[in-house]
Amino acid sequence: MGDTPPPPEATPPPPPPVTSGSPTDFLKNVVGKRVVVRLTSGVDYRGVLSCLDGYMNIALEQTEEHVNGIVTNRYGDAFIRGNNVLYISAAEPL
Amino acid sequence: MDTSAGIQEPFDLIRLSLSERVFVKLRGDRELTGILHAYDGHMNLILSEVEETIMLVDGADSGPSGQGIVNVTKRKMEMLFVRGDGVILVSPPSRT
Numbered sequence: 581m582g583d584t585p586p587p588p589e590a591t592p593p594p595p596p597p598v599t600s601g602s603p604t605d606f607l608k609n610v611v612g613k614r615v616v617v618r619l620t621s622g623v624d625y626r627g628v629l630s631c632l633d634g635y636m637n638i639a640l641e642q643t644e645e646h647v648n649g650i651v652t653n654r655y656g657d658a659f660i661r662g663n664n665v666l667y668i669s670a671a672e673p674l
Numbered sequence: 675m676d677t678s679a680g681i682q683e684p685f686d687l688i689r690l691s692l693s694e695r696v697f698v699k700l701r702g703d704r705e706l707t708g709i710l711h712a713y714d715g716h717m718n719l720i721l722s723e724v725e726e727t728i729m730l731v732d733g734a735d736s737g738p739s740g741q742g743i744v745n746v747t748k749r750k751m752e753m754l755f756v757r758g759d760g761v762i763l764v765s766p767p768s769r770t
């Protein structure tokens with residue numbers, strides 16, 4: 581006893597399965613998926629991303645408007661003008 | 675069933691709403707509903723039979739939770755040109 585070997589050096593974890601590619605590739609991958617769109621005003625829109633264009637104008641389906649975490653509106657479809665967009669976040673695994 | 679099938683780009687959503695009553699969210703806590711007659715790539719809009727809702731939040735009285743909308747003003751306009759840069763969101767009538 582007393583001769584316990586030091587624990588083996590932990591093998592580095594495999595890199596997470598990041599979908600590699602450009603921002604454009606990310607956007608292509610999230611079309612049809614649930615997303616969170618945050619505007620510069622801080623308002624969030626959660627819904628299914630129908631499509632988007634080069635201005636980052638966005639068409640969302642089944643949209644919920646969240647202000648401070650509270651649902652304030654629901655829209656079947658919504659067009660969001662691109663200049664208001666801060667980020668688009670995937671809300672489900674890609 | 676799925677009306678989104680024909681949507682290739684976001685402006686298709688607007689095109690499909692021509693002659694329909696739409697909801698428009700504008701900068702400065704303003705909302706409009708009106709019948710959409712025309713639009714362009716800037717999202718300049720021509721609306722008729724418009725009702726504008728202006729939300730004024732009184733910052734002095736609204737406490738830390740600060741959600742109290744103190745004043746909601748509405749007004750109606752027959753015909754309106756909306757400059758595109760004020761537009762945040764356009765929602766067509768629900769197709770249910």
